[in-house]
Amino acid sequence: MSLLREKILDVASDLFQTRGINSTGVDTIVAVAGTTKMTLYKYFRSKEDLILEVLQKGHADFNTWLHQKLNKNTKKPSERLQKLFDFIEEWVTAPDFRGMAFLKASAEFPNEENPVHRLSAEQSKQFRQFLAELAVDAGAKDADSLALQLSILIEGAIQAEQMKRGSGAVKYAKKAAKILIENALEN
Amino acid sequence: MSLLREKILDVASDLFQTRGINSTGVDTIVAVAGTTKMTLYKYFRSKEDLILEVLQKGHADFNTWLHQKLNKNTKKPSERLQKLFDFIEEWVTAPDFRGMAFLKASAEFPNEENPVHRLSAEQSKQFRQFLAELAVDAGAKDADSLALQLSILIEGAIQAEQMKRGSGAVKYAKKAAKILIENALEN
DNA sequence: ATTTTTATATACAGATTAGTATATACTCAA
DNA sequence: TTGAGTATATACTAATCTGTATATAAAAAT
Numbered sequence: 001m002s003l004l005r006e007k008i009l010d011v012a013s014d015l016f017q018t019r020g021i022n023s024t025g026v027d028t029i030v031a032v033a034g035t036t037k038m039t040l041y042k043y044f045r046s047k048e049d050l051i052l053e054v055l056q057k058g059h060a061d062f063n064t065w066l067h068q069k070l071n072k073n074t075k076k077p078s079e080r081l082q083k084l085f086d087f088i089e090e091w092v093t094a095p096d097f098r099g100m101a102f103l104k105a106s107a108e109f110p111n112e113e114n115p116v117h118r119l120s121a122e123q124s125k126q127f128r129q130f131l132a133e134l135a136v137d138a139g140a141k142d143a144d145s146l147a148l149q150l151s152i153l154i155e156g157a158i159q160a161e162q163m164k165r166g167s168g169a170v171k172y173a174k175k176a177a178k179i180l181i182e183n184a185l186e187n
Numbered sequence: 188m189s190l191l192r193e194k195i196l197d198v199a200s201d202l203f204q205t206r207g208i209n210s211t212g213v214d215t216i217v218a219v220a221g222t223t224k225m226t227l228y229k230y231f232r233s234k235e236d237l238i239l240e241v242l243q244k245g246h247a248d249f250n251t252w253l254h255q256k257l258n259k260n261t262k263k264p265s266e267r268l269q270k271l272f273d274f275i276e277e278w279v280t281a282p283d284f285r286g287m288a289f290l291k292a293s294a295e296f297p298n299e300e301n302p303v304h305r306l307s308a309e310q311s312k313q314f315r316q317f318l319a320e321l322a323v324d325a326g327a328k329d330a331d332s333l334a335l336q337l338s339i340l341i342e343g344a345i346q347a348e349q350m351k352r353g354s355g356a357v358k359y360a361k362k363a364a365k366i367l368i369e370n371a372l373e374n
Numbered sequence: 375a376t377t378t379t380t381a382t383a384t385a386c387a388g389a390t391t392a393g394t395a396t397a398t399a400c401t402c403a404a
Numbered sequence: 405t406t407g408a409g410t411a412t413a414t415a416c417t418a419a420t421c422t423g424t425a426t427a428t429a430a431a432a433a434t
Binding site: 017018019020022023098099103104106107108109110111112117120121124125145148149151152153154155156157159160162163164165169172173175176179180183 | 332336360362
């Protein structure tokens, strides 16, 4: 496990989020990371490989953080779906929030055959499946429907926050989610 | 009004949506449009200007289409919010749907100071304000809140559809919207 | 018919892109 | 201290990027 490798991943992640993926050259990445292209291409076969790894690391980090939050702060399965939105809000309003990587990546690589797009779609799907598990545990009747609706709310709110920082979109998504969750549980 | 100018705008719009903005060079645009760079730069000062005009035309076309749909098919202000989602679904499921331009553009130009990002944010804001007008006309108590929630649903569903065509996200967003609208009207 | 203007085509400039070949510095073992 | 192996730095392709200077064709006017 190389320190420079981690550094390159971190720098690339930050630059991709703040300047865009296609607008960030490998020269810029190595310059900011304080290394050279030879080193970068030693650890990553290509820029596309680097992008894929950045996405995977971002998703893994987010999942780890979210699971930890849920396990620590919620006990009853019925309240986990609600609490989830509190954590999303906490994540989004953190000063180092730079957006949801796979949302931006899928927009930069619109072709569904593209590996970056495919990974983005896969991550979005995984997140939706995770929501479905929570919905099942909470006792929702149509868990898949609720999960899709909640994922739309979350990704829509994050999209809005990427568009304009401090929009407060998550706050309103949370209110909407509460109504939808209650509706799905009582019926 | 030049035919070639329109052609360039149309071709650029399509290529931007299907391949991404930064991944589409002006050489490709003029080649597909059947013209040359000199002509492109006669009509547009720079690629950024072209991007901005493509965005503006896309937004204007969408607004025109949506307003026409609403005016033709809905009379009672109370049912317009609901009907809106039918039209969004119709728009999204059309075979020539290529995504919502300003959503993708804002992802490709994440910097909030960037002119393309600013225009994208402005268009998103205008759409939200339009929703707020509909909400007011429908008699919603907190029209701005409902408008923001519905815009999150719509943009989130479109984002999902961009990620995976045929996801059916709009159908579920519509169901969610129904619940939220009823909730906002009865209270 | 000839001149003047306008639009298009070709060719090019300079910067930047991803990726690599070669050369130098460094680390660790004997 | 010397030698083998590894990591880094420099320099370089070849392609592509936006934008432009120059040349040619078309159109309009006198």
